[in-house]
Amino acid sequence: MAADRDRLDGPRTVLRPLVQACGRITNVSTSKFAFVRDALLERIDAMSPGEPMPAERSLAVELKVSRMTLRRALDDLVRHGVVVRRHGLGTFVAPAKVNPSLAITSFTDDMLRRGMRPSAHILADEVVLAGARLGRRLQVSPGERLLRVTQLRLADDLPMAIEVLATPIAVVPGLTGKDLENTSFYDLLQRHYGIVVTGGRQTIEPTVTDEDESRHLGVPLHSPAFLFERTSHDPSGRVVEFVRSVYRGDRYQIVTDLSHPDTVVDASDPDPGLATT
The missing domain is CATH 1.10.10.10 (Winged helix-like DNA-binding domain superfamily/Winged helix DNA-binding domain)
Structure with a gap:
């Protein structure tokens, strides 16, 4: 324990x-x-x-x-x-809350690192055109064909998040949603396509669950939740994914270490006990 x-x-x-x-x-x-x-x-x-x-x-x-x-x-x-x-x-x-890693890591790897058993249920798997919004996020034309997969993410069989992944077909030819049920997208990218995700940008904001999200997550309608939106790229800067995730507010918390910029001591200061000016 x-x-x-x-x-x-x-x-x-x-x-x-x-x-x-x-x-x-x-x-x-x-x-x-x-x-x-x-x-x-x-x-x-x-x-x-x-x-x-x-x-x-x-x-x-x-x-x-x-x-x-x-x-x-x-x-x-x-x-x-x-x-x-x-x-x-x-x-x-209540089950202990999870602090989601802010590093570039998959849900699968994050849960395994915490000693929890990750799994996923594929709710939808379709090929769509990017359109204007996803085209901007993925830096592709609106007519680009995308694989869009909606998953229910679980840890130790407990629903944790609803995740919608969109990635260009040109990046992952032959990939289907079923391929993501038992492994992480990042692992598949590296093993099957030789693509390593090296960076990205993520936003986090509070939200509430809608009817579908509430039903799949097993929470009351309009329950507090976190909305994560992330784009990730390879070493060349090519965007390889856009992910929109809704995490249960009762299972996640955001923890950030803070420091005051004026208290940072210059390593070259001969007397680190004195504040620099």
């Missing part, structure tokens, strides 16, 4: 401040409610992702509150992705 927490940022480190902040947003002012929620968070901090919570009756007795108050607190934690309810089984600590 400790290894799992090392590879994934789970509730032990991030959920308490997150939910405390969210609590202020929901404008819950009842002191008893806040006490119960904080007590539950303390317990969750000491638990592992996927571990079952005690029965509501025993928790209510332990905290000396009514089951109604306890249920309200649990409902709040469910809304914020701290715990999950499974029909007929009970309430469980």
Whole structure:
């Protein structure tokens, strides 16, 4: 379990401040409610992702509150992705959130690196014309033929993301969506076409799931999500893919290390203890 927490940022480190902040947003002012929620968070901090919570009756007795108050607190934690309810089984600590790598890496490689088992279900596989928008993204003419593959990405059989990949047929002649079910696109590019992806550009923004995305990801309609859009290129600068992915907001978080530019010390400074001017 400790290894799992090392590879994934789970509730032990991030959920308490997150939910405390969210609590202020929901404008819950009842002191008893806040006490119960904080007590539950303390317990969750000491638990592992996927571990079952005690029965509501025993928790209510332990905290000396009514089951109604306890249920309200649990409902709040469910809304914020701290715990999950499974029909007929009970309430469980939510799976640890994944920090997606910001390096050039495939979903398959990223999940394997975290000790998770990646898989994919091909939802659509078609040849389309690029059109104006995809043509601009892929730097090809609007009439260029593209392979467009829509996949449901899973890790340990849990739906994680909906991914739409578009790549020029001229780059990957003979490739089909079925080829991507058990391996990564980058691996296929390198092994079968001798193409190495060396760089790219990615944007990330918040969004909510539509009906199709909600159904495939197993989340309520308009659930919070992350929208990733990425173009990747080979050493010559040729764009080889455009990918649009919608990741579940309750399974992903974005973590960035920050530094202040004025605090960077010049390595040539004879006294690194003094700030440069």
